[in-house]
Amino acid sequence: MQKGMRLNDGHVAHLGLLAKKDGARRGYLSKRSADNTKWHTKWFALLQNMLFYFETDSSSRPSGLYLLEGCVCDRAPSPKPPLSAKDSLEKQHYFTVNFNHENQKTLELRTEDAKDCDEWVAAIAHASYRNLATEHEALMQKYLHLLQIVETEKTVAKQLRQQIEDGEIEIERLKAEIASLLKDHERIQASQGSAPSDDDSDIKKIKKVQSFLRGWLCRRKWKTIIQDYIRSPHADSMRKRNQVVFSMLEAEAEYVQQLHILVNNFLRPLRMAASSKKPPITHDDVSSIFLNSETIMFLHQIFYQGLKARISSWPTLVLGECCCLLLLLLLLLLLLQLQRHLPASSTAHCTPWCPWPGCPQPWQGGPLLLPVSPLTCAPSPVLQIPRYILTLHELLAHTPHEHVERNSLDYAKSKLEELSRIMHDEVSETENIRKNLAIERMIIEGCEILLDTSQTFVRQGSLIQVPMSEKGKITRGRLGSLSLRKEGERQCFLFSKHLIICTRGSGGKLHLTK
DSSP, X not given: OOOOOOOOHHHHXXXXXXXXXXXXXXXXXXXXXTTSSOEEEEEEEEETTEEEEESSTTOSSOSEEEXXXXXXXXXXXXXXXXXXXXXXXXXXXXXXEEOSSTTOOOEEEEESOHHHHHHHHHHHXXXXXXXXXXXXXXXXXXXXXXXXXXXXXXXXXXXXXXXHHHHHHHHHHHXXXXXXXXXXXHHHHHHXXXXXXXXXXXXXXXXXHHHHHHHHHHHHHXXXXXXXXXXXXXXXXXXXXXXXXXXXXXXXHHHHHHHHHHIIIIIHHHHHHHTSSSOXXXXXXXXXXXXXXXXXXXXXXXXXXXXXXXXXXXXXXXXXXXXXXHHHHHHHXXXXXXXXXXXHHHHHTTSSOOOOXXXXXXXXXXXXXXXXXXGGSSOOGGGHHHHHHHHHHHHHHTSOTTSTTHHHHHHHHHHHHHHHHXXXXXXXXXXXXXXXXXXXXXBSSOOGGGGOTTOXXXXXXXXXXXXXXXXXXBOOTTTTOHHHHHHHEEEEEEESSOEEEEEEOTTSOEXXXX
């Protein structure tokens, strides 16, 4: 029975030198011995699907050869070292090469560098003629496809050259015909002598009529082309897109005007009134009500002016959504800060707007009298984000996929939607904290449970606490009596983690039940 196979030693040595010179991976690795007791350091070289190892990097002949076709290479966990060698083995990185052959032992290797280990694993995993054959087949298909394209192009070029040659022949024929006509015309003029004036005037009239007819036909053709385009779906989509952009400009102008009224007719007069000797309102109240309204108006004015400048040259220039988006994101971040810190108590008492005695000039009558609340002059800043998102959705719906602004509009829409989600979460969390603090201030004894910001308010309402008998049963005799309802009425607040039951005192204050 044959136990081994002979190889051409000279051929293997030659391949070993090629691997040593031009191998894909070369370097020192530690190889476990056959009896799994020792590790020997060898110099390895990878050539295609053959792994050679030498005693040192200066050896001229390989010490061994592994055929890697169909093998599986992967990282291996470090073995449990003895206590004496724990520090040295922790710095080693192991990987194995499993062969799909019978009676073939797994090759175990290690190195001291994790990056070097990963590179060896990747190189051995891709060392297969099967992968090269697959790539070669794919490249051959591409090559054949390109050959077909080249042949097609050659055929088309040949046809074009033939057409050009035919055209040149036709041009030469027409030139000869024109030359003969010119000679005939000169001969006719010479024979007519002194009476060609009437014929010249007739020819000029004929040329003028022909020129008029050619112009009329050209204008008619262009009119037909323009009418066909106006009735086309692309032109209808562009009209709708332009209408969306101009509507956006009008809405932004209206919002800037509302902010202008809010700042000039309410904020600044209130600041002047707060600085008087007998101020009807303090500077803190003014700041808590209006906060960054002037900054918001300034940013909206910049955004509106930039948008207006772009649209002034519409549609010869591209609308710069990307340039305006940066300003818009900064604006919306500031609006998030405004909505997050806007106190509910300061805005609630300002809704029924009534001027006080001695108020500044804008509310004492005249052309600047505004019978509205300052908070209704400009819509909520948070409501502007959905308006921008809806506008971008409409623009994308009427923008072709090959349009130059398609990518910038998609990017702006995604960023605005992400900012809208962040703002919604921040506003919901802030409103929940305000609600918890308002309930905590209503309770005379206070309630430390409500200071936990992780719980969420669910609902509140009045319930009747029914008395229980000694046996643990509900007493139904006086359940419907009015006195029992008044005595057992409890104000309940349900949170995500707790249920708070309070009794209401004579002054409307709440007390925690015992």
